[in-house]
Amino acid sequence: MTGVSFLASFLATGRLHGIGIGSALADVDRAFRHPFVDVVGDEGDWLRRDYGLVEFAFNPGADWVLATATVQLHRLASDDDLAAAWARSTGIEFPRYVSWEELWDEVSRAHDAPELRIRDQGGFLEYRALRSNVSVLVVDDEDEERGRxxxxxxVWSLDLWAPARPS
Structure with missing residues (x-):
């Protein structure tokens, strides 16, 4: 699978390898077989699991429950080994850079393209898919050139957040 198709599916569905908001830590363990680092809050009130390219945050309960997920694409530009390691453990091959145009083209071709809300985030544009609750941060600075x-x-990152609860 290509990294762009993986990201397009995430943007359209809000799921990574079947993992989404409310998934248990054990589900993440089964879906992602890649080295990781766990960081637990001082009070044991949160857990962050960092796989290098993908990070998950969990809330406690009977089991740790997924609260957010982030694909940190910007890390690929400065880490020559990250994409290769990810491809070996997951079979997903990422390029060093992914443009918003390339990602949106894949979403539009392969999925029912979600409605987007676009906001300026000071040096970034945020494209938020209303149906999937995935936000895509895209570098919006003509002076920023590809390199490290x-x-x-x-695309800087893709972030999945729990839907807002009605008031």
Whole structure:
């Protein structure tokens, strides 16, 4: 699977390898077989699991329950080994950079393209898919060029958040 198709599916569905908001830590363990680092809050009130490219945050309960997920694409530009390690453990091959245009083209071709809300985030544009609750941060700075960092028009990250509860 290509990294762009993996990201397009995430943007359209809000799920990574079947994992979504409310999934248990054991579900994440089964879906992702890649080295990780766990960080637990001082009070044991949260857990963050960092796989290098993907991070999950969990809330406690009878089991740790997924609260957010982030794909940190910007890390690929500065870490030559990250994409290769990810491909070996997951079979997903990521390019060093992913442009918003390339990602949206894949979403539009392969999925029912979600409605987007677009907001300026000071140096970034946020494209939020209303149906999936996935936000895509895209670098919005003509002076940013590709190199050890992502450039103008490139995806910085994709973030999944729990839907807002009605008041």
């Amino acid at each position: 960092r992502v450039g103008d028009g490139d």
